[in-house]
Amino acid sequence: MGNKQTTFTDEQLEAYQDCTFFTRKEVLRLHGRYRELAPHLVPLDFTNNPDIKVPLTLIVTMPELKENPFRDRIVETFSEDGHGNLSFNDFVDMFSALCETSPRELKTIYAFKIYDFNRDNFICKEDLRKTLNKLTKGELTPEEVTLVCDKAVEEADLDGDSKLSFSDFENMISKAPDFLSNFHIRI
Amino acid sequence: VKEFVALSTRDRIRAIRDLAMSFEEKKHIRWVLTDKQLNLYCYTCNKLHSQSLRRCGYSIRSARQTLELWQGIMKEIGGKFGTSVLSYFLFLKWLLMFNIFSFLINFGFITIPLLVYDPSPNIPPNVSFRGLEILTGAGYFNYTVMYYGGYSNETLIGLVDYNMQLAYFFTIAVYMVLCGIALIFSMASSFKENYVLADTVSNSAWQLLCSWDFSITNERAVRQRKNNLRVQLKESLSERAQRELLTLSEKLKHFGVHLGSWLLSTGLAVGCGASIYYLYAANWSLLQEAETLLVPFVVSLMNLVVPLFYSLFNKFEHYSSLGRQIYALVVRNVLLKMSILAVLCYYWMNVVAEKFSCWESMVGQALYRLVIVDFLFLMLGSFFGEFLSNVIGTRLLPRLGVPEFDVARNVLELIYAQTLAWIGIYFSPLLPAIQILKFFILFYLKKVSLTQNCQPPRRTGRAAQMQTIFIALLFFPFFVGALSIVAYTAWRLTPSEQCGPFRGLNNTFSVVGVWIDDLQEIPASQWVVWIYQNVIRSEIFYFLITLIIIVIIYIFWQVTQGRKQLIGQLRQQIVNVSVLHP
Numbered sequence: 114m115g116n117k118q119t120t121f122t123d124e125q126l127e128a129y130q131d132c133t134f135f136t137r138k139e140v141l142r143l144h145g146r147y148r149e150l151a152p153h154l155v156p157l158d159f160t161n162n163p164d165i166k167v168p169l170t171l172i173v174t175m176p177e178l179k180e181n182p183f184r185d186r187i188v189e190t191f192s193e194d195g196h197g198n199l200s201f202n203d204f205v206d207m208f209s210a211l212c213e214t215s216p217r218e219l220k221t222i223y224a225f226k227i228y229d230f231n232r233d234n235f236i237c238k239e240d241l242r243k244t245l246n247k248l249t250k251g252e253l254t255p256e257e258v259t260l261v262c263d264k265a266v267e268e269a270d271l272d273g274d275s276k277l278s279f280s281d282f283e284n285m286i287s288k289a290p291d292f293l294s295n296f297h298i299r300i
Numbered sequence: 301v302k303e304f305v306a307l308s309t310r311d312r313i314r315a316i317r318d319l320a321m322s323f324e325e326k327k328h329i330r331w332v333l334t335d336k337q338l339n340l341y342c343y344t345c346n347k348l349h350s351q352s353l354r355r356c357g358y359s360i361r362s363a364r365q366t367l368e369l370w371q372g373i374m375k376e377i378g379g380k381f382g383t384s385v386l387s388y389f390l391f392l393k394w395l396l397m398f399n400i401f402s403f404l405i406n407f408g409f410i411t412i413p414l415l416v417y418d419p420s421p422n423i424p425p426n427v428s429f430r431g432l433e434i435l436t437g438a439g440y441f442n443y444t445v446m447y448y449g450g451y452s453n454e455t456l457i458g459l460v461d462y463n464m465q466l467a468y469f470f471t472i473a474v475y476m477v478l479c480g481i482a483l484i485f486s487m488a489s490s491f492k493e494n495y496v497l498a499d500t501v502s503n504s505a506w507q508l509l510c511s512w513d514f515s516i517t518n519e520r521a522v523r524q525r526k527n528n529l530r531v532q533l534k535e536s537l538s539e540r541a542q543r544e545l546l547t548l549s550e551k552l553k554h555f556g557v558h559l560g561s562w563l564l565s566t567g568l569a570v571g572c573g574a575s576i577y578y579l580y581a582a583n584w585s586l587l588q589e590a591e592t593l594l595v596p597f598v599v600s601l602m603n604l605v606v607p608l609f610y611s612l613f614n615k616f617e618h619y620s621s622l623g624r625q626i627y628a629l630v631v632r633n634v635l636l637k638m639s640i641l642a643v644l645c646y647y648w649m650n651v652v653a654e655k656f657s658c659w660e661s662m663v664g665q666a667l668y669r670l671v672i673v674d675f676l677f678l679m680l681g682s683f684f685g686e687f688l689s690n691v692i693g694t695r696l697l698p699r700l701g702v703p704e705f706d707v708a709r710n711v712l713e714l715i716y717a718q719t720l721a722w723i724g725i726y727f728s729p730l731l732p733a734i735q736i737l738k739f740f741i742l743f744y745l746k747k748v749s750l751t752q753n754c755q756p757p758r759r760t761g762r763a764a765q766m767q768t769i770f771i772a773l774l775f776f777p778f779f780v781g782a783l784s785i786v787a788y789t790a791w792r793l794t795p796s797e798q799c800g801p802f803r804g805l806n807n808t809f810s811v812v813g814v815w816i817d818d819l820q821e822i823p824a825s826q827w828v829v830w831i832y833q834n835v836i837r838s839e840i841f842y843f844l845i846t847l848i849i850i851v852i853i854y855i856f857w858q859v860t861q862g863r864k865q866l867i868g869q870l871r872q873q874i875v876n877v878s879v880l881h882p
Contacts (some may be wrong), residue, residue, distance in 0.1 A: 128330065130332055131313050131354075132323060134371040136361050137362055138365065152780070180517055181497075181522075182526075183512075192433055193322060202322070202323035202324060206323040211514070217493075223320065248512060248526060249526060250789045251467075253533065254532070257533070257537060261539055271775055271871065271874050272878035273875065273878045274878065275804060289510055291492070291494075291511060291763055291765075292510060292511075293494075293764070294383045294763060295512065295513045295514060297377060297514055297515050298514050300372075
């Protein structure tokens with residue numbers, strides 16, 4: 114290939130192409146975006162796999178994430194330490210899972226993790242309440258919030274434990290055909 | 301990991317990508333697997349071969365990405381207006397690809413051989429190019445390769461013997477078949493992914509919570525979405541509080557209003573069709589150019605004005621859900637467009653084919669004029685529909701507010717434009733070039749109009765289902781209709797005597813018969829002759845195929861029914877199990 118770049122070795126780029134849904138060019142572009150967030154922190158040369166993590170506060174300034182109500186949860190879900198500090202691999206992983214060619218199953222798994230605020234592998238009413246608050250910014254009265262959450266759990270809960278397990282969530286998602294096109298961030 | 305070892309390399313890569321693990325873990329698994337393969341099997345040449353195939357695939361993917369049109373604009377539109385508005389632009393881009401493909405095929409296989417063989421068209425001496433031809437398509441253009449009449453019926457002697465008749469016939473046939481296959485595949489995949497048949501409770505709380513569009517990046521759009529969501533949630537809560545039970549008299553009233561508007565809409569559609577027929581049949585004493593432009597003008601005017609009436613009727617009717625409202629509107633618009641197209645085609649097939657000597661070129665010209673005038677009216681419609689509504693909504697009547705982008709109406713206009721191109725391929729092989737220009741300009745026009753005049757849609761959801769419906773509409777009435785018109789022309793109508801590649805034959809299809817007769821002399825191609833005589837021309841073959849297909853459909857249908865039952869039973873089992881083990 115003609116373009117000489119010294120950011121990654123060819124093996125690294127091939128690993129990225131095999132494990133994510135991005136092409137070579139997109140990976141290099143992502144590196145440029147990652148570096149833009151913290152130019153003094155992120156080196157230009159990644160050939161020796163530096164261990165750099167960009168903190169949450171810088172990642173959520175990206176225009177793709179800035180206005181998203183779930184930006185904190187998205188970044189936390191894909192970070193290894195759970196606090197939102199992303200290495201470049203996590204960064205690529207995040208956008209790969211949310212891209213257009215990512216399959217429905219993968220998106221469902223990550224959507225579940227994002228909506229599960231307390232990370233107990235169940236979406237309980239408290240998680241739904243937090244989701245609703247993020248979406249409506251507290252303009253519904255507390256009674257309305259409770260009503261909506263109760264109604265949602267009632268509709269989706271199949272096994273009757275008044276919280277949603279992953280299979281309940283998956284079942285509801287299969288009835289929402291817009292999910293695949295909505296759960297998608299363009300980079 | 302063990303199960304990954306047994307997969308082929310391509311499936312393994314796909315499986316690794318689909319894992320919901322962090323990147324380091326996926327890389328580790330990948331390394332383990334390739335290492336294992338190298339140690340255990342040592343098929344080094346196999347590994348290199350699959351690796352080079354993969355590398356080839358990746359470079360093809362990157363190359364395709366550089367050719368992708370309008371990526372930046374799509375991202376901007378999706379970020380500000382959401383997925384449903386973006387689907388219109390994606391649909392436009394998809395239709396543009398159809399036309400580019402058609403133009404390349406037609407130009408390459410039909411026009412270029414003729415141009416190489418005989419570069420100067422034989423134009424009679426008193427006809428010259430005036431600017432008006434761009435609008436009417438007649439005059440100078442009539443004698444060029446723009447229309448059917450400009451093509452010869454000889455076998456061109458050059459580097460190879462190129463049979464123009466066969467080339468024309470097979471190019472058009474192959475293109476239509478490929479279009480049909482592409483449409484069927486995309487319809488099927490869209491159906492599989494998006495269409496949910498049962499309980500589409502669009503107002504359920506769950507749907508609202510999970511319908512947040514993650515690709516919106518504009519701050520004002522996000523705020524508006526949050527407002528809309530809040531309003532929708534409040535609506536759904538209040539609906540739950542008072543489930544309105546309609547009395548019998550109210551139901552009868554609703555039914556009466558529905559019936560009235562359906563009758564009115566169908567009447568309007570039929571009326572439009574009839575009036576176009578009479579316009580065509582009557583003799584007007586107008587300037588010749590103006591006369592030819594009259595019918596396309598009236599057609600496009602109807603296509604612009606009558607849907608507004610339909611929207612007006614829609615306001616008076618009462619629908620139980622938003623989906624039904626949109627479907628009714630779409631069906632009425634489709635009826636209108638189909639009736640207009642049907643009348644036009646009927647007139648062309650029955651009256652024009654008898655009256656004129658070079659009738660295919662006449663039909664080609666009529667279609668060209670329709671396409672051009674349709675484009676002008678689309679631009680006008682954009683001006684009136686969006687710009688003026690914006691001005692009225694912000695300055696004059698603030699109550700109306702800023703208009704929304706009406707995706708359904710715009711997509712139907714696109715489908716109609718594409719149908720005209722499909723019908724016109726047989727009569728005017730270079731019509732796709734005009735269509736390409738038209739769509740290109742339309743994209744930028746709509747984008748500017750959207751960003752300047754419209755606000756993001758208020759009611760969210762249903763984008764994926766609408767997408768499926770539109771593709772199904774594109775295929776089923778419109779493409780199949782265009783295909784049947786072309787097929788009818790090729791099969792039943794006598795080609796004109798003086799011009800075109802099929803002059804002198806009884807019908808276009810007999811070209812194949814003549815070719816098969818020629819092939820019979822060559823002993824090496826006896827199998828083609830055998831296939832033609834015993835498979836394509838025999839009725840028993842089609843009968844058997846139909847029977848087999850019906851049986852297969854029946855079997856699949858029964859399997860689907862069985863699976864539905866199974867799903868119900870499993871669901872019940874989950875509930876039972878959870879009751880027993882809380």
